[in-house]
Amino acid sequence: MPVMSYADAAKLAVAEAMRDDLTVWCVGEDLGRGGVFKQYTGLVEEFGPQRISDAPISEAAIMGAAFGAAMAGTRPIVEMRFADFALCATDELVNQIAKARFMFGGQSRAPMVIRKPMGMWRSSAAQHSQSLESWYTHIPGLVVCCPATPQDNYSMMKAAIACDDPVVYLEHKNIWASEGEVDTNHAVDFGKAALRRSGRHVTLVSWSHTANVCVEAAETLAHQGIEAEVIDLRSLWPWDKAAVFDSVRKTGRLLVAHEAVSVAGFGAEVVATVAQNIPMKALPKRLGSPRGLIAYAPNLEDQMRVTAPMIAKAAQDMMENEPA
């Protein structure tokens, strides 16, 4: 199996889909030069500037026009550059794209992939670092996914392009260069979690880059004799309740970790859903960022990070402080 980066895995998926289906095209700022994170490098040479289309700095028009083009019969991949900038196109995504099929009584579809590079990277401050995935899970009509590995960024991009629903596709900026094996025959369905590590003591649920951080935390915990099971949800809507329920039935303990602000983050949804359904040995916990803003200075930025030691410590506490 070839080894490739997280960025190149998605690029391969896009290129394959564009070869297979002439109606697939990409649109966003700077794509002709490979995109701001080089995740489109080389594509314009193969597919030309109409299908790897540059765009004015007009997020609302990029999103709105791609939607119009989708209704006219194409399958656009929309590049928002930074998830933060996609907020300039919120009406187009939330009021138009997510609702059109329903409002028009099923007459239309919006087969679109909306790529939004998310998350903390390095010294990018408050407008280039956010994790807003929970916002989109709140909007009926949208599929939301957050791949954490090169394999998933390949397989989920393929699934997103093939999907007739609009897919909010959140790639994490901190792992563009991370490498891994990619099996191009491996398909991933939305709503199917990945078991990243098996364990019997505590279930760690996460997604996006924090799923990788959880795997690191689980290695630390293993040295302390705590076997953590790591579930990477991969897609938040739909999310794999069955996999999480099965794991928590086995371990009796649930810790959800994510990079987004803890308050009203998707961890709250996971904890509430599990707590309503599965008796547990310890109080469930969600671990996210404080409800603070992401700063430029590295030490200030670090105050908002959820780290492997923090996850390991929280899991340890759950093991030690069990209610009677």
Added chain:
Amino acid sequence: MSLSNFDREAGLARLRMMERIRAFEETARSAAIDEELVLGAIHLSIGQEAVATGVIETLRRDDYILSTHRGHGHTLAKGAQADAMMKELLGREGGCCGGKGGSMHIADFGVRMLGANGVVGANITIAAGAAHGIKLLGGDQIVVCFFGDGASNRGPFLEGVNWAGVFNLPILFVCEDNQYSASTLTSDMTSGNIADRARALGLRTTEADGNDVTTLAATAAEITARIRETGTPEFLMAKTYRISGHTYFDPATYRPEGEAERMQATTCPIARQREALVAAGVPSAELDALAKEAHAEMDRALDAARSAPWPADETAFADVQDIGSPLQEAF
């Protein structure tokens, strides 16, 4: 002056369409006020019928239009059935959107009417995109995007019109200047003028009397033929007047005393077209019959809608999404 046979037929067809639009909206308004059958807000285009009629008659059936919250006229003119539209306004089964959209989201993809829109100006970028899609797919259709004067003060106006220019797309932007942004005089809230904005964005821009259906149709025919030929976007500023209030229940007391009455007496496009036809020798009885038939059609549409059932409850959960749909029990 006598009309040639073609002009007579064309003139009558335009009057018929305008009478149908007027009758549809008057019927819907009385269904709302007298019978409380239309439950949500409806926005009437009474006084603006010539714009929808004159522009859309120049389109092919496979051309696209996008409309606004004031979209009944555009939808009828593009060829949607009054029956299905009236059912939609009443929220009934058989409505063109299954009762899920109502007046503000009326759409008929069968005649390539890609939707009214509840958000002012939001259709401008979407329409540019529909034209972008046509170009990518190598089609020869064109798109007409209707919006109001108020929409020109929203960001998507700049973004969408610029987009059409940048990508050289086959689209006609039609600004229906009815002079009011809801209850506010648009000129009070607009710096410069709207047609100049389109010119500044590089679009060939034409200004027309939006209440004279004959000249408007001739102007629109030239423009849409040129867009089909060149694939280049253009802009049409159609000056009109909203005789009705913003919504059907808006008494529009913010307007100067007597303005609406005076404008109705002098600019109503239906009255003007009737006068022109009578002056050309068409018997007024023929025109009265045409208006009567339009009202009868809409009465039948209302009767059909009134007796149609509500949509099945479970359709509230359908057509949200395929993946992670609320219909899937697991979610």
